[in-house]
Every structure is written in structure tokens, then in C-alpha cells.
Amino acid sequence: MSGLPNPLHWLHAAVVVLMVIGLYVVVARGNLIKKLVGLGVFQTSVYLLYIAPGKVFGGSAPIIAEGITVYSNPLPHVLILTAIVVGIATLALGLALVVRIHEEYGTIEEDEILDRDGPA
């Protein structure tokens, strides 16, 4: 790494910014729904981090056709395709837990839940 990095590296670096925002929301905000949304941001930034290196300049979508020779890499697409659907399933599970917590505690704020439980 001598001198300025190639500008094309910065694209991967920009994805890290998204990841930091998601992580910050998960850690800093006390609202459970907000935490789940932050987790979603974190998750989608991982999608980009996987798929962006699979792109080839001048390539096309990996559907084999006549007259096309350069394709982008199909492997990350497969991994992330399933990750998205698993992501929504886990999001639903998290939201179900939030609904149950709200029914038992009457709140979805972390500190209020801890207050209600009292000193352990």
C-alpha cells in the first residue's frame, strides 16, 4: 500500500460506514424495534460486502446466453440470496420476541425492562 489507495478500494470502505451505523444503532439505542432495524442495516451492509467483489467490469448477470462471454461471479449471489430470506425469518422471530416482551412488561425500552426486573 504505497501512496493513495486506488479509488475503487473506497467503494468497499464506504460499505464499512454503513456497517458502523448499524452497529452503533444496535448498541446505543435502547428501543428494541430500533435495535432490530439497526441489525437490518448491519446485515444489508454485509450483503454488499459479499456481492461487490463479485462484480466484474463489463460483465453481465450470471445467466448463460449466446454472445455474452463475461459474467459476474454467481457464488456470492447464491450465498446472499439465501441469507436475505433467512434474515427476514430471524427478523420475524426477533419481532415476535418483542411483541411477547411488550405483553409481559408493557414496554419495549431496554432500561425500563431492566428497571422492572429490579436488582438481580
Place this chain on the structure above:
Amino acid sequence: MSLIVDTASWLLILAGGFFCIAGAFGILRFPDLYTRMHAAGVLDPFGVSLILAGLMLQAGLTLVTVKLAILILFLGLTSPVACHALGRAARHRRLKPLLAAKEDR
């Protein structure tokens, strides 16, 4: 011939882009929900339809053109209904429109 088609399609795409940007400005600049809804609900489907029409000219007489035409049809069907539902929800929550007379006072 292809020059004419290309020019026409680019004109349509650029006009569509202009209308979409105008709609976005409307959402930012208008004062209350009903006027903003007007900007988004009228300009956006129109702009997107123009873009799709431009793409239809690019695609020529293929299956893609038929798909794009179906897209325009469904856009014209769903977008006003979404706007209608939004407006009804706002009325249901008793959101008052911002009237000019009030501002003058």
C-alpha cells in the same frame, strides 16, 4: 431511422427523470401532507411511465416491450390507489389540510 428512435427515447427518458426530480422537490418543499401527496402521487407515476416508454422504444418490438407495457399498466393502477389509501388514512386520523386563508391571517 434508428437515430430518430434513439432521440425520441432519450427525450422521453430525460423528461421522465425531470418529472421524478420535480416530484421529489415537491415532497421536500410543500407544506403539509396533502400537497406533498399531490406532488408524489401525480408526478412520480407519470415520470416513471415516461421512462418506461423511453425504454420501450429502446427495446423495439420484443417481449421486453410487452413486459414494460404491462408495468406501465400496473403502475397506473396501483399508484393512485396507494395515494387514495394514504389520503384516507390521513383523513381518518383527522389531519386537517393546511388552507391558504389560515396563512393570510
Place this chain on the structure above:
Amino acid sequence: MIDALIYGALILLLIATAIGMARTRSLFAVVALGGIYSFLMALALLVLDAVDVSMTEASVGAGISTVLLLGTLYLTRLHETLPIRLSPAPLAMSVITGLALLYGVVHLPPFGDPSTPMHRHVAPRYLEDVVRETGVPNAVTAVLASYRGYDTLGETTVIFTAGIGVLLLLRRRRRQPSDGKDKAGR
């Protein structure tokens, strides 16, 4: 090259939307911004040639997850109680994590370079042999269902398990307080 420019612009929009989500207290607005975020993500994936993934993200992220989040908001509440302010400790933690990631990420090969190792090993084998071996031109479908069928079987089982979990948590009617069988400890 134009791909990189469009992708960069979309990432900037994504970052702006994410910051907006972090700074908004009304959860309803957060969910609406989340829908915008998912559509932008679908566009970015489309620019990266991942058409299947883009389609999934548009229907899952902007469709189903928005519906689920709105349903949860209806069942719980619409606003955060804590005011929005920068909390130093979590910020420091996430920025330090980000810097560590950045150190790793800048060593990745540049965007769009066709000569990187990941394009020279497994992928060409799939792309060259997929039609001859499976007769399916969409390489993503073939890899998903055939070459990596075990993975997908596992993912399908995860979805199944999560669905069962949600049903177990939410299907039962709310218990009456008098029915204190499970609440003896509280």
C-alpha cells in the same frame, strides 16, 4: 467504470438513509425509511449484476419486513422514549470496530477487477459447465439448487425453524392473569 460511479452514488444515498434512520425517534418514520433503504439496496445489487438477489431484496426487504415491522408497531408503540443524542461509548466502540474492518477491507482487490482470485477459481467452473451438466442457463439457480443443494437444504430448515419459533411465541392467546401456571416465579 460507470458501474462504479452509480454504485458509489447509491452507497452514499444508503448511508444518508441509514443516518436518517438512526436520528429519527418516530418508529413509524424509521420503518418508512427502512422501506426506502431496502429499495436503494435492491438498486445497488442490480448494479452489481446480482439480479436474483436484487429481486429478493425488493420483495423481502421492502415488502414483507415492512409489513411485519408495521404489525409490531401496531402491537407495541410508535415512539422511542430516549432522546436522540450521540452516546460516546457505543460510538467509540463501533468506530473502532469500523476502523479494524477498514484495515481489512482496503486490502481487498479493487472493485470490478476480473483477475482477482475469486474470479479465477470456483466461479469459472460453474459458468463453463452449468449448461452442459444441468441444462439450466441461470447459474444462480443451478448453484443454489444443485451444486450447493446441502446449503439450501440447511437454509430452508432455518426458515422452517424460525417460522415454528414465531408460531410458538405468538399463536397461543394471551393468558389470563388468573391462569398463573407459568407465572409462579413472578
Place this chain on the structure above:
Amino acid sequence: MMHREAIPRVVVKLLIPFLLLYALYVQFHGELGPGGGFQAGVIVATAVILYGLIFGLAEAKRIVPPRLIEVLVPLGVVIYAGVGFAGLLAGGNYLDYFVLDPDPVHGQERGIFWVEVGVLVTVSSTMTAIYYAFSGRGR
């Protein structure tokens, strides 16, 4: 007298057949173009959710009964795993599609088809079940 929500009801009734048709297209055209079981499953679930949002949960449950959904959720995984066992029975390995047909390429196509059907059934029914669970909760 017109129903209070006549406009959304009419349009949704018009849209839902096209949504289901689109889901089938995505499912069965997924081998040639973008698409596949995951996407088609989500689109089917979207059709049910749209119907439930506009016509009410009870009406959606009348058309797609929760009992049916609870059978379909495991059935999809069973179809997927069954394709694997079919490979075993035909004398190959687990999830080996080459042995499913005398012509190996045809066998692959057949295996991919049924695996995608399994994914479609699981994803669509799980998403519908999750929607039912959330909206049936009430405040």
C-alpha cells in the same frame, strides 16, 4: 350504498390473480431468467398478505386456512429432503440428481425443479404463517 373502501377492494381483487400468475412465472421461469423458489414464495405470501390487509384477517383465513398453512410449512422441507432420499433410493448419494433419470442432464433438471418446489412451499407458507401470527395477536 358503496362500500367505504370500495376502491382498494376492487383494485386488489383485480391485482391478486396477476400477482399469483407472476409468482408462478418467477418460479418456473427461474431456470431461464432471474427468479426461483425463494422469490416466488415471497410473492405468493405477499398476495395473501395484501388480501388480508384489505379484506381483513378473517376473510384471508377463510380462503387460506391456517390449518393448511401449518401442514405446508413442514411439507416444503419434506419435499426438499425427499428429493435427497429419492437420490439415495435410485442408487446415488444424498441430493444426487444425476441418478434421477437415465439422462443425467434431465435428472439434474428434475432434481432442481422439485427442490425449487420445496423451497417455494416452505417460504410462502412460513411467511403467511408469520403474518397470521402477528396480525392475529390484537392489542
